[in-house]
Amino acid sequence: MIHHSGQGFPRSARTLAAIGLGVGLIYAGGAEAQTKAAQAPVAKPAQAEPDMVEDVVVTAQRREERLQDVPIAVTAISATALAKTGVTNSTDLAQAVSGLTISNNSGYVQPRLRGVGNNVIGLGYEGGVATYIDGVYIGSAPGSLMSLSNIERVEVLKGPQGTLFGRNSTGGLIQVVTREPASEPGGEVSVGYGNYGTFSTEAYVTGGLGQYVSADLAGSATTMSDGYGTNVHTGQDVYRTNHDLALRSSLLFKRDDTKIRISADVTNLVGSMFTALRPVPGTTVYFPIASLPKTWDIDADLQPLYKFRGWGAAATIDQDVGSVHLKSISAFRRSRMAFDQDTEATGTPGLNIHLTQTDRQYSQELQLSSGPNSTVSWVIGAYYYNAEGITDPTRLEMYGPVQVPIPFFGTIVGNINYATAKTEALAGFAQATIPLGDKTGLSLGYRYSTEKRSLDSDLATLVAVAFPPFQIANHAVSSQSTRFSDPSWRISLDHHFTDDVMGYASYNRGFKSGGYNAASPTQPPYRPETLDAYEAGIKTTLADRRLRLNVSGFYYDYKDIQVGGFALGQIYYYNGAKARIYGLEADFDARLSSALRLSGGVTLLHDAFVDFPNAVYYLGFNQVAIRSADGNRLPQTARASGNVAVDYTTPTPAGSLNLNLSYAYNSGYFTEVDNNLHQPSFGLLNASAGLTLDDGLILRAWGRNLGNEKVTNSMNTTSLGATTTYQAPRTYGVTVTVSF
Numbered sequence: 001m002i003h004h005s006g007q008g009f010p011r012s013a014r015t016l017a018a019i020g021l022g023v024g025l026i027y028a029g030g031a032e033a034q035t036k037a038a039q040a041p042v043a044k045p046a047q048a049e050p051d052m053v054e055d056v057v058v059t060a061q062r063r064e065e066r067l068q069d070v071p072i073a074v075t076a077i078s079a080t081a082l083a084k085t086g087v088t089n090s091t092d093l094a095q096a097v098s099g100l101t102i103s104n105n106s107g108y109v110q111p112r113l114r115g116v117g118n119n120v121i122g123l124g125y126e127g128g129v130a131t132y133i134d135g136v137y138i139g140s141a142p143g144s145l146m147s148l149s150n151i152e153r154v155e156v157l158k159g160p161q162g163t164l165f166g167r168n169s170t171g172g173l174i175q176v177v178t179r180e181p182a183s184e185p186g187g188e189v190s191v192g193y194g195n196y197g198t199f200s201t202e203a204y205v206t207g208g209l210g211q212y213v214s215a216d217l218a219g220s221a222t223t224m225s226d227g228y229g230t231n232v233h234t235g236q237d238v239y240r241t242n243h244d245l246a247l248r249s250s251l252l253f254k255r256d257d258t259k260i261r262i263s264a265d266v267t268n269l270v271g272s273m274f275t276a277l278r279p280v281p282g283t284t285v286y287f288p289i290a291s292l293p294k295t296w297d298i299d300a301d302l303q304p305l306y307k308f309r310g311w312g313a314a315a316t317i318d319q320d321v322g323s324v325h326l327k328s329i330s331a332f333r334r335s336r337m338a339f340d341q342d343t344e345a346t347g348t349p350g351l352n353i354h355l356t357q358t359d360r361q362y363s364q365e366l367q368l369s370s371g372p373n374s375t376v377s378w379v380i381g382a383y384y385y386n387a388e389g390i391t392d393p394t395r396l397e398m399y400g401p402v403q404v405p406i407p408f409f410g411t412i413v414g415n416i417n418y419a420t421a422k423t424e425a426l427a428g429f430a431q432a433t434i435p436l437g438d439k440t441g442l443s444l445g446y447r448y449s450t451e452k453r454s455l456d457s458d459l460a461t462l463v464a465v466a467f468p469p470f471q472i473a474n475h476a477v478s479s480q481s482t483r484f485s486d487p488s489w490r491i492s493l494d495h496h497f498t499d500d501v502m503g504y505a506s507y508n509r510g511f512k513s514g515g516y517n518a519a520s521p522t523q524p525p526y527r528p529e530t531l532d533a534y535e536a537g538i539k540t541t542l543a544d545r546r547l548r549l550n551v552s553g554f555y556y557d558y559k560d561i562q563v564g565g566f567a568l569g570q571i572y573y574y575n576g577a578k579a580r581i582y583g584l585e586a587d588f589d590a591r592l593s594s595a596l597r598l599s600g601g602v603t604l605l606h607d608a609f610v611d612f613p614n615a616v617y618y619l620g621f622n623q624v625a626i627r628s629a630d631g632n633r634l635p636q637t638a639r640a641s642g643n644v645a646v647d648y649t650t651p652t653p654a655g656s657l658n659l660n661l662s663y664a665y666n667s668g669y670f671t672e673v674d675n676n677l678h679q680p681s682f683g684l685l686n687a688s689a690g691l692t693l694d695d696g697l698i699l700r701a702w703g704r705n706l707g708n709e710k711v712t713n714s715m716n717t718t719s720l721g722a723t724t725t726y727q728a729p730r731t732y733g734v735t736v737t738v739s740f
Contacts, residue, residue: 050594052545058155059135059175061431062164062379063369068539071443071494071504073158073552075587075601079151079179085645085662086686086704089147090131091713091727093174095664095684097156098643099585099603101636103671104725105714106355107274107306107337108141113158115581115607115637116171116531116556119672120564120573123357123389123518124421124455128529128562130161130169133176134263136314136331137166139387139423140359143310143335149202150218150248152177158585159533159554160510162488163431163445166365166383170510170531170558180261181216181252183208187740190698194733196240197225212255219247228729229276229296233347234303238276239296239726244269257320266311273713273725275304277345280677280715280722286621287348287720295710295726300342302352310335323374327367334360344720349399351720356394361387378432385425385451391518393418402720403464410465416473418458419518425451431490439497443506445490453525454481455516478521484513484528500541508533512562520572527575532557548589556581563635563673565616565624576673578611579634600644607634609673617674618717632675640667655693662686671715677722682709696739703732 056067060074067076075097077087087096090109094102101117103110108121111129118128121141130137131144138144148154155175162168185207192200199222206216222244227237248265278298279285290299298304312333319326336358344350367381394417398404404412431445460473492506510531517523537552556579563576583605590598608631609615615629645662668681685707690700705711708730715724 049545051591053541053548053589053591059177060155060157062135062367063377068500068502068541068548068550071441071492071502071506071537073535073537073550073554073585075156075158076153077156078153079148081599081645081647082148082151082154084647084658084660084688084690086688086702087148090144090174093148093154093156095662095686096643096645098587098601098641099158099583099605100156101638101641101666101669103636103712103714104274105716106339106341107308109144110141110636110714111171111174112636113156113172114554114556114583114585114603115579115605115634116160116558117636118562118564119635120562122564122573123391123419124387124423124453124515125573126167126512128169128171128512130165130167130173131176132165132173134178134261134314135175135316135329135365136312136333137361137363137385138333139167139361139385140333140335140389142308142337142357143333143359147220147222147244147246148176149220149246150178150204150216152179159506159535160488160508160531162508162510163429163447163490164379166363166427167385167425168427168447168449168488168511168513170512170529178248178250178263179204179206179216179218181214181250182206183214188737190735190737192733192735194731196228196731198241198731198733199223199225200735213251213253215249215251217247217249219245221245224271227272227296228726229294229298231276231298231300231303232290232292233299233301236303238272238298238304239728241269241271241273244271259318261316262314263316264311264313267309269306269308271306272304273306275306275339275341276300276725277304277342277723278725279345280724283677283722284620285346285721287344287346287350289346296729298345299347300345301347301349302340302342304339304341306337306339308335308337320371323371325367325369325371327365327369329363329365329367331364332360332362334358343718343723344402345723350402351399351718352397354395354397356392358390358392359387361385376432376434378430380430381428383425383427383429385423387423389421389518391417391419394519406463410463410472412461413464413471414462416460416462417519417521419521420456421516421518422454423451423515425449425513440493440495443490443492443494446487447489448485448487449511449513450483450485451513452481452483453513453515455479455518455521457518457521459521476522480516480521480525482514482525486511486513486528486530500545501538502540503536503538505536506534508535514562515573517572523572526562526573527560529558529560529562529575531559546591549586550588551584551586553584554582561634565672574614574616576612576615576629577609579607579609581605581607581634581637595648595650597647598644599647600642602640602642603638604640605637606639607637608632609634612673615673618676618722621720627674629673629675632673633670635671635673636669638666638669641665652691655691658688658690658692660686660688660690671712672717674717677715677717679712679715682711683707684709684711698735698737698739700735700737701733702735703730704728705730706732 187205202220227240250263253260314331317328338356369379427449429447494504535554561576587601612629643664688702
């Protein structure tokens with residue numbers, strides 16, 4: 001339900017952050033005086049034989065548990081496996097997780113799981129698939145663009161996560177878990193070189209600073225001397241990373257029942273990977289365009305450029321308090337993104353956009369959970385989130401036939417939009433797993449969320465007057481706010497048929513709040529979307545622990561879907577009624593021998609809008625129509641997707657040789673609700689060969705997208721035609737790693 005109110009949060013909500021940090025520090029200071037109590041259950045991976053699958057530990061229910069004991073569909077991938085299969089950043093992750101697609105639209109990351117997500121970008125908008133780093137939610141879509149260095153693993157939770165995680169998400173979440181500092185000194189340094197003059201390096205060092213304190217420092221840098229393509233209008237390279245720099249450090253204190261981890265990171269990225277637009281092949285072009293010899297070439301009168309810099313800090317406190325466990329997560333993040341883009345994607349001046357967006361967020365979470373001796377496993381908590389996004393400004397420039405004449409007065413030549421979008425959210429949650437006998441568990445979870453959304457904007461329309469020549473600005477200033485409140489819940493029943501076979505069935509309600517159109521501030525707020533998810537699955541470890549096979553089936557009832565469209569280069573959002581999605585999914589990991597491993601996953605689904613009378617269809621030059629989209633497919637949703645990886649390791653006289661071959665298949669998908677633009681089916685083949693010498697030196701040769709597939713990174717219809725950007729072509733290189 002929606003409550004329209006201008007009132008803010010109570011005073012207690014505003015001070016939740018200080019309370020959380022203070023409580024944690026008080027308990028930390030008194031740790032020596034406490035009687036040592038067992039922490040919340042921590043499942044340690046079992047030592048497996050070389051020809052057996054090892055246990056995988058995940059935090060899908062906010063505590064460490066074996067993957068096979070968690071009644072949720074989870075794909076967990078180690079850092080080693082990601083590196084071997086060529087997954088180096090968040091956009092590549094779709095190659096390793098079936099049912100996941102990830103687009104990058106002008107630097108805004110858009111993940112979608114099992115057909116649930118959003119093709120919407122813009123100020124203050126949060127997608128349907130959430131991203132977390134070490135339990136900290138990353139609210140800004142540009143902020144979720146990241147390299148996957150210095151990590152331990154990535155967990156992808158499928159289905160709505162409406163109970164235990166800080167921000168509600170209808171589609172699921174991606175959780176990145178970084179490495180903790182170690183007390184023993186160690187680390188590694190790697191240097192790589194690839195085609196397109198790509199130079200990359202990563203370094204990690206860790207060690208103890210005393211009896212109870214350890215620290216680490218990780219850094220990565222990538223630069224390219226050549227781009228994948230050329231802007232034939234200017235002669236400059238495009239699809240080039242000028243530089244991508246990241247630095248992260250953690251300080252860890254552990255003593256008795258107390259664990260405190262303080263982390264900080266900084267990122268700086270400059271390039272044109274996500275802003276180099278060209279017309280979609282086979283679609284109408286309204287202005288002349290030069291011949292483009294390569295897929296990655298463009299013809300643009302404005303040289304594309306993307307800049308991002310961001311930093312963040314977090315403090316996580318784990319403290320045993322008698323027989324229960326207290327956890328506090330405090331985090332602050334700030335980022336600034338800017339890009340220049342030729343929106344009509346031709347050499348003829350038409351419509352150019354320049355955007356600068358600044359985001360900052362603060363979050364505080366408190367969790368209180370049961371200890372390992374509790375008959376009922378439970379967790380209760382509260383979450384506070386405060387975010388502000390500012391466009392400073394968005395400037396739209398109109399030229400030639402794109403300009404709009406005003407009879408007897410002048411011509412509209414563009415607009416400038418200054419906007420501030422704010423979110424203040426508070427949620428309380430609880431979940432408990434009740435044993436029903438020795439082998440059966442009933443999980444009940446509930447969360448109530450309330451948040452205030454506000455938008456302040458100054459949209460200035462620029463009008464040029466011919467005589468005398470000057471420009472005037474017609475300002476439309478608005479200030480509005482509203483509140484969205486809704487419950488979400490989870491009911492799950494699991495049963496262990498044997499120690500190695502567990503079945504489960506669940507019903508989950510997911511909720512994602514509404515908001516405002518920052519680029520079109522005169523429109524009313526878009527409504528929240530909800531998803532009712534029904535799922536049943538089985539998790540098995542078979543063949544004397546040589547095969548792990550997890551299978552699930554799901555049915556989704558998806559309502560008030562938030563979809564996006566374009567008008568004169570500006571994004572706007574509206575609610576797209578209802579859709580139904582159902583399908584089957586499987587993940588597997590097999591040890592065929594002590595040397596040979598086979599792993600992968602597959603997702604098969606059916607998706608369709610079932611009640612969408614107000615869909616926006618694009619008819620041509622600045623022309624749209626409102627039609628029914630009933631029966632249309634959801635954007636970025638493949639009916640079939642899957643991946644498989646073969647990993648082989650064998651000793652040689654020179655050292656240990658590792659060969660890895662991975663293949664990711666996608667049956668193709670539409671990119672918008674009118675189903676006009678389509679990405680055909682594709683398969684991405686990656687390979688690597690590594691030799692580990694006796695002194696710890698690792699030499700690895702690698703190749704990615706060896707078939708040189710043309711896969712869209714984003715594809716949109718605008719007022720002036722359909723435009724696209726592409727993922728990387730075939731790349732290859734070598735990497736040298738030294739461990740110490």
